[in-house]
Structure formats: C-alpha cells, structure tokens
Amino acid sequence: MDVQRGWPLGAPASVSFYVQFIIITSVIIMAVIKLYGRERELGLLRGLREPFLAVVYGRRRVGKTALVLKFLEERPHLYFFVNPRKPSRLLLEEYGEALRKAAGLPGYVRFAS
Numbered sequence: 863m864d865v866q867r868g869w870p871l872g873a874p875a876s877v878s879f880y881v882q883f884i885i886i887t888s889v890i891i892m893a894v895i896k897l898y899g900r901e902r903e904l905g906l907l908r909g910l911r912e913p914f915l916a917v918v919y920g921r922r923r924v925g926k927t928a929l930v931l932k933f934l935e936e937r938p939h940l941y942f943f944v945n946p947r948k949p950s951r952l953l954l955e956e957y958g959e960a961l962r963k964a965a966g967l968p969g970y971v972r973f974a975s
Contacts, residue, residue, distance in 0.1 A: 897925065897928055897929065897932045898925075900925060900928075900929050900932075903929055904929065904932060904933060907929075907933045908933070908936075918930055938964075939964075940960060940961060940964040942956070942957055942960050954973075958972065958973030961973065
C-alpha cells in the first residue's frame, strides 16, 4: 500500500466517488424493485385471517423480502430487519423506536432495554 497517498487512513478521490456511486445506485435500485411471478404466494398471504404469523423461508436471493414488503404495503405494519452482527442492546433500542413510531406514540415514550 502507498502510505503517501493515505490509503491506510482514507481512500483516494476515485475510490470515494466509486463508493458514493455504489450507495446512490443501490438506493435507486431499491426504489424500483418489482415483484415478478409471486402472485400465487402473495394471494396465499392475503388469504390468511388476522392475526397470524407467516414464516417465509427459501434460498437466498429469490425475493422473500420483496414478497413480504409488497404484502405489507396494503396494511399497517411494523417491519424490523434484525442484523445478527449488531449487539442485542442496540437491536432492542432500534426495535423500541420502530415500535413507538408504528404505534404513533409521542417521542418522549421510551422502552427500557
């Protein structure tokens, strides 16, 4: 590595641009995701009587999350993604905040973790 260019402490301008481009591109791609060939599964979810728990499982990268998010568009919901690399305490804080917002509770309401 070239210490003079600052690689250990920061990326050169071209790498910074590349990272920013990836982030912006990812946001745009996430905004235009379409659901193809999942009408049957979506119909099954829509046919369930509330309250219910649905477990969606399958291989990676086949559209499980897109299916769930499409289903949730039609109803009030709380969607919370659990990152297994985050500490439990941080996950609990984030979940409490998401729950507070979904329930329409005022900002001063906090959940003990």
